[in-house]
Amino acid sequence: MGLEFICGSAGSGKSTYLYRQICDEAAAHRERNYYILVPDQFTLETQKTLVEMSGEKGILNIDVLSFHRLAFRAFEQFPAEQKTILEDMGKTMLLRKIFSEQKDNLVYFKKGIDRPGFLDECKSFLCELEQYGIRETEQFEKMETLGRKFEDIRLIHDCFKEKMGDTYQMAEELVTQLTGMIEQMDGIGDSVVCFDGFTGFTPIQNKLLRELMQTAEKIYVTVTLDAWEDPMKKVSMHKLSYLSKKTIQQLAGAAKECGCMLEKPEVLGKEGSIRFRSAPALRFLERHLFRPGNQI
Secondary structure (H helix, E strand, O other): OOOEEEEEOOOOHHHHHHHHHHHHHHHHHOOOOOOEEHHHHHHHHHHHHHHHHHHHHHOOOOOOOOHHHHHHHHHHHHHHHOOOOOOOOHHHHHHHHHHHHHHOOOOOOOOHOOOOOHHHHHHHHHHHHHOOOOHHHHHHHHHHHOOOOHHHHHHHHHHHHHHOOOOOEHHHHHHHHHHHHHHOOOOOOOOEEEEOOOOOOOOOHHHHHHHHHHOOEEEEEEEEOOOOOOOOOOOOOOOHHHHHHHHHHHHHHHHHOOOOOEOOEEEOOOOOOOOOOOHHHHHHHHHHOOOOOOOO
């Protein structure tokens, strides 16, 4: 088990480097599965790129997935675990019913129920709670110090979960559900899993990566970071590279705890951005914009 970061500035060729390496490895090891996880909107583009790179007009043992598609892949093996996904319209209708029933028990949100966009904001907030793993009573108690409105939020959240029951679930719950199944999934144990195109990971996604560190053969993660920066060195949260460094440090810490070997990072772009090589103005902006000490 190993974890390797591929670092470089924007346009330095991180994805190209990773895809070419995976294509070469997949051709040499037909018996091994390779998973490339990207944001939902990049799956088709990434598949097209890999097919062009493979030289064989097809990718037999490489799967391009998002977090959600990997969850559905798990449900193919464990169909009993799958529930009906509650879409946005269903969430809004369920929230309207809850507000109608609990109107007399609400304090902070009582006057905002009929305002335009209010239900959409509540729906988005519930989704964020799930994405960041805030669902336990103890976690809500920590939020009470921020104001009375969190009492209303907890009431709405509890009613929402109760009405979904064992039949429905939100799409944001899929990653949590996947984490519990990943160890039993066929084809994961000896696989190589790559994460490309992410600026960072939510707490529940970090838990999934932690499970993969104990299950998969190798994990690659691309991180946007200037070539002259030390990937393992901490920086102030006011620095441009803070989120990238935070992602690296969180995953490196998890790897150490899991007994996953942390390999030397591959740093690209020391000679400048490949993407902006023919556009000097954009290349200059990419190298200097928002960097301390630059007059831009």
